[in-house]
Amino acid sequence: MEKMRMESVDMTEKNIEKIESLFPNCITETLDENGKLKKAINFEVLKQMLSKEIIDGDEAYEFTWVGKKAAIVEANKPIRKTLRPCVEESVDWNKTENLYIEGDNLEVLKLLQESYLGKVDVIYIDPPYNTGNDFIYNDDFKLTSEEYSEVSNELDEEGNRLFKNTDSNGRFHSDWCSMIYSRLLLSRNLLSDNGAIFISIDDNEQENLKKICDEVFGEDNFLAQIIWERAYAPINLKKHFSRSHDFILCYAKNESLAINNGIKRTEEADNRYSNPDDDPRGVWQSDNLSVGPAVETNIYPIVTPSGRIVEPPAGRSWSLSEKAFSERLQDNRIWFGSDGNGVPRMKRFLSELKKQGVTPMTIWKYGEVGHSQDASKALKELFDNKMVFDYPKTIELIKRCIELYSKKDSIILDFFSGSATTAHAVMQLNAEDGGHRKYIMVQLAEKTDEKSDSYKSGFKNICEIGQERIRRASKKIIEDNNVNIDIDYLDTGFRVFKIDDSNMTDVFYSVDDYSQDLLSHLESNIKTDRNDLDLLFGCLLEWGLQLSLPYNSENVEGYTVHNYNSGDLIACFDKDISDSVIKYIAKQQPLRAVFRDNSFADSPSKINVGEIFKSLAPDTRVKVI
Structure with missing residues (x-):
């Protein structure tokens, strides 16, 4: 076993x-x-x-910095941690497929590698911009005593060092590069083959981020560097320029497989279409047939319905070959004007264009996706006129990123969740188009400033703000769209998980270190404060099962049996499990089965379990913790 x-x-x-x-x-x-x-x-x-x-x-030719190799090692290094479910802090735990994870995102990304490998269609992140005073993370850099004394340090609740990157730090850019590099390396693994990542950034690290992304995702997979007009008025106190934009870098996992859905057409754009000839296919616009430079095979005379002969302008040619033109003429796709005497043009039907959106440009104006002041105002209104989070992004901005490369059932990941705008955007988009996209939010539980509105409002850390925003946003979405929304279908809940040390005790050894003699001396290798749910979800991470799937628990002869996603995994963590219960589990032929190591009285009992599964469920993988 x-x-x-x-x-x-x-x-x-x-x-x-x-x-x-x-x-x-x-x-x-x-x-x-x-x-x-x-x-x-x-x-x-x-x-x-x-x-x-x-x-x-x-x-x-390469881009490097002090600490780059250490960042690679850090990204690849395994950790003995787990994600503990918090049912009491969740909303609709049994029904929802959304996740909110509290913890350092580097560690969380490591824990998600098996369960979400290649499963995420869109990643949006808004990492710290490294402005010199707002950048805190958990990364364990190897500092000398002199270096350590030169930088400011804080501790989290578990006593781990939280490193604040300020412009007084001599490795100002290097530390930021190391922080983002290790996380992007891991996030790429989670992207689906046709997935895309969007990263908001400003001028401080835009150049470095572009080079890092070229390396991590590949230069060929660069899709765009979008300029978002985040401000609508200049700040006259600025000495040289009032910066009115941020950047959003967009990369595909594989450019040849990525599909851009385009931007939804506006009513104004649709109103430009008409149907002067009452074509049964509906309204249309027309395009000029002449292009340049001249292509010899596409130079030929066209006779209009009135009998006039038309040829392309000198030095130019028609965009269609003579054969293609003839086919479109037969299909009534060529328009010569209402008098039949005009220059030929080709019809474009709105009904056909509706199948694809408008190709997005790389400048996103605030009139289309909002600006920073819009975002702050909307969040303030949501929280009873209190500013609980600085510099949020607009819902429309992130909605556009998501809808460009997601399907209606995609998983969306944001591992710098902040105020959870991405979760808000996912729910809003689902309400608008009937989608069933799921989100995964990851956020370090950074403490709020005691002088801030957020702290005075009762929010002790950023995660509390993000979770409350999701609750309030979901209520508002339903109220604003109560006529058009299927409330039973729209997922407005979320499962909360918090990163913690391993479920195993301090005497836990790696698999290779175990021996029969060692096991006989261990009364229990599981921490006393861990329950069945902790153990179940810890197993899911290792076995590569998603954390959002349904499950149930039942009492069988006094033992608790957990069934995850209708037989993907069945677990029982009680002691001295009877053979009849083992047979009950085996007869359901689950893909996987797991028990505690001390679920069996002795080695012969454990061997008997293996024999029962060989007989009743030979394809089931059986493991113990």
Whole structure:
């Protein structure tokens, strides 16, 4: 019977496996810290495999900074942590498919690697802009005592160091680059093959972020650098320029597979269409047929219904070949004007254009998606005229990002959730188009300033603000659209999870360290403050099951049996489980089954469990924690 790993996936091992599948000759062996053989990469051979020329030097075009290699190691390093469900803080726990996760986003991204690998269609993030006074994160940089004394430090509730990046820090840009680099490396794994990521940024780190994204996602997958007009009036106190815009970088996981849905057509745009010839296909507009430079095969005379001969202007040609023109003429798609004597034009029917949206431009004006003042005003109104969060983004801005590359059932991720504007935007978009998009919000529980409106309003950290915003936003969406919304279908709830240390006790060993003698000395390897739900969701993370699926629990002969997503996983964490209950579970033939290690009285009992599953459910994977 297998032992569960109970730690996040080792991304270094995963990456080595990927390289081995492509370049097996680049794999070698080395000894780990315990003297055991492990796979490793011969980087000299790998570099030569990726070069057409003989490599004899170290020079290369690259973007680097102090701490870049450490950021890669940090992204790949496994952690022994878990996500603990908080049912009492959630809304519609049993029905919702949305997630709100409290914790450091680097650690959360590591824990989501198995369950959401390739499952997210759109990521939107609004990371700290590194302005010199607002950038806090948990990353464990290796600092000398002198460096440590030069920067300001804070501790979180567990005593972990929270690092504040200020412009007095000598590694001001390097630390920001390391912070975002490790997180983007992990987030790319979560994107679906046709997914896209949007990242808001200002001038402070735009140049560095662009280079990092080119490296992480690939230059070929760069889609756009969008300019958002975030301000509508100049600030006259500025010395040189009043900055009125932010950037939004957009990259695809794979540009050739990404599908841009376009922007919804406006009523004003639709009103430009008419139907002067009463075409049964509906209203249309017409396009000029002449283009340039001249293409010889597309130069030919056209005879209008009135008998006039028309040729393309000198040096130009028709956009259609003579054969294609003839086919469209037969299909009544060529318009010669109401008198039949005009220059030929090609019809574009609105009914056909409705199937695709308008191609977005790279400048988004505040008249289209709102500005910062709009966002602040809307949030203030939502919270009874109190400003509980500074510099939120507008709902319309994030809605546009989501609708461009999402499907109606997509998963949307924001791992710098802030005031949870992204969650608000997802719900609003679902209410408008009947979609069933799900969101995952991730936010560090950063404390609010005791002098702020948010603290005075009872919000002790940002997560409390975000969760309350979702509650209030969902109520407002229903009130504003109560006639058009299917309330039973619109998902306005969320499951809350909080990152915590492993469910296993401090005497917990990695899988390779376990032996039968060691197990006999352990009365229980699970912490006393953990319940069945903690253990169940901890198993889901390792086994790669999404955290939003339905489940139920039932009492079988006095034992509690948990069934996750109709047999994807069945678990029982009670002690001394009877053979009849084991058989009951096996007869349901789940894909996976899991028990506590001390669920069985002795080794023969554990061996008997394996035999029961071999007989009744041979395809079920059985593990213990």
